[in-house]
Amino acid sequence: MSDDTPRQKTLLPRVDLPSGARRETLAVREGLPPSAWGENSEALFLTSSFCHPDAATAAARFANEEEAFVYSRFTNPTVMMMERRLAALEGTEACIATSSGMSAILLLCMGLLKAGDHVVCSQSVFGSTIKLIQGEFGKFGVQSSFVSQTDVRAWRDAMRPNTKLLFAETPSNPLTEVCDIGALAEIAHAGGALLAVDNCFCTPALQRPVEFGADLIIHSGTKYLDGQGRVLAGAICCSQQLIDDAFMPAMRSAGMSLSPFNAWVVLKGLETLDIRMQAQSARALELARWLESHPAVARVLHPGLASHPQHALAMAQQAGNGGAVASFVVNASDAAQARERAFAVIDATRICSITANLGDTKTTITHPASTSHGRLSEEQRLAAGITQGLVRVAVGLDHLDDLKADLARGLDPLAA
Numbered sequence: 001m002s003d004d005t006p007r008q009k010t011l012l013p014r015v016d017l018p019s020g021a022r023r024e025t026l027a028v029r030e031g032l033p034p035s036a037w038g039e040n041s042e043a044l045f046l047t048s049s050f051c052h053p054d055a056a057t058a059a060a061r062f063a064n065e066e067e068a069f070v071y072s073r074f075t076n077p078t079v080m081m082m083e084r085r086l087a088a089l090e091g092t093e094a095c096i097a098t099s100s101g102m103s104a105i106l107l108l109c110m111g112l113l114k115a116g117d118h119v120v121c122s123q124s125v126f127g128s129t130i131k132l133i134q135g136e137f138g139k140f141g142v143q144s145s146f147v148s149q150t151d152v153r154a155w156r157d158a159m160r161p162n163t164k165l166l167f168a169e170t171p172s173n174p175l176t177e178v179c180d181i182g183a184l185a186e187i188a189h190a191g192g193a194l195l196a197v198d199n200c201f202c203t204p205a206l207q208r209p210v211e212f213g214a215d216l217i218i219h220s221g222t223k224y225l226d227g228q229g230r231v232l233a234g235a236i237c238c239s240q241q242l243i244d245d246a247f248m249p250a251m252r253s254a255g256m257s258l259s260p261f262n263a264w265v266v267l268k269g270l271e272t273l274d275i276r277m278q279a280q281s282a283r284a285l286e287l288a289r290w291l292e293s294h295p296a297v298a299r300v301l302h303p304g305l306a307s308h309p310q311h312a313l314a315m316a317q318q319a320g321n322g323g324a325v326a327s328f329v330v331n332a333s334d335a336a337q338a339r340e341r342a343f344a345v346i347d348a349t350r351i352c353s354i355t356a357n358l359g360d361t362k363t364t365i366t367h368p369a370s371t372s373h374g375r376l377s378e379e380q381r382l383a384a385g386i387t388q389g390l391v392r393v394a395v396g397l398d399h400l401d402d403l404k405a406d407l408a409r410g411l412d413p414l415a416a
């Protein structure tokens with residue numbers, strides 16, 4: 001090899017699967033080939049570092065000329081199996097795993113933004129996402145505008161010459177507002193920016209944002225990817241080039257790494273993601289229909305309901321599926337009474353877990369205004385539509401009749 005020939009990077013092997021294997025198959029098989037021992041279930045590699053056969057090989061690996069495992073802050077086989085599997089499900093070239101959903105958004109911003117850049121973000125995204133972009137990155141000179149989730153014109157009007165990133169979450173938490181991914185991708189690309197979509201609520205089982213033009217997919221693996229409320233995890237799915245140029249350098253320096261154990265839990269969770277999402281979404285739609293007919297309920301929000309403002313868009317974007325989260329507003333005459341009634345409904349449950357987490361097989365119930373969105377100002381909350389009477393139910397695998405009875409216990413006395 002002459003000196004001016006670029007050295008070909010030696011890559012890690014792929015799992016030996018026939019080309020064109022379908023998503024269901026990839027969900028249980030994509031990853032890395034088994035180790036020397038031929039294990040059928042993926043191995044958990046609890047090791048902080050990896051040994052090299054000699055000093056020259058170590059040098060080549062540190063120089064990134066040979067893809068190999070070096071140090072678990074940025075390379076670990078169990079973590080890589082999870083990354084490859086999630087990328088296969090999202091239909092992206094690559095994926096980088098992080099210690100939580102928030103650290104995925106931290107890595108996104110560290111990798112893509114610098115002082116003077118501008119972000120356009122939906123005002124309906126996860127509360128901590130607003131805090132991170134506006135508060136933490138604002139401190140370092142990153143500008144941000146927050147716009148209506150569903151108003152495409154507001155996104156377009158918010159664009160500036162220095163806009164580098166558009167950030168959307170669809171459906172949003174907890175109102176399940178749906179934004180038009182294709183329209184936002186066009187706006188982003190026309191302005192030379194990238195579109196990131198937080199796909200937490202749908203997961204790739206229901207919605208693959210890259211198919212509509214999104215550049216980056218954000219995940220809180222803590223939710224449906226794990227699926228049983230055990231670990232914190234996060235990920236960014238995108239092109240290999242963005243991982244190599246923007247995210248891997250930031251990950252190596254900043255270390256918001258996913259632990260191999262948590263990666264292993266998520267990896268195994270991905271195997272049942274599809275059937276869990278189908279089953280939980282079907283229950284959520286049934287529960288939403290029942291809530292809609294309850295006299296103590298003013299409004300129900302679930303993208304599968306014909307009454308949902310973006311029902312048609314949601315069905316087109318989410319493979320005809322509304323997702324497993326349903327929110328409802330209790331009837332009340334003012335904000336104080338609404339809060340009291342929402343609390344009463346939550347406190348009357350005996351099956352639902354009172355917790356702000358979601359994506360679990362156990363159904364969870366929460367009052368967003370005082371929990372997940374409690375750190376926002378009242379003005380920000382109202383802009384996002386989080387009123388005091390709002391209750392969010394993230395439906396798990398509990399029997400539907402038990403869930404109805406659980407909510408009826410608090411709702412029926414309010415209707416009397």
Ligand SMILES: *Cc1c(COP(=O)(O)O)cnc(C)c1O
Pocket residue numbers: 100101102103126169173198200201219220221222223232233234
């Ligand atoms: C929970 C959540 C996050 C943050 O994820 P963590 O794993 O808790 O850090 C981000 N986005 C959405 C939509 C979420 O629901």
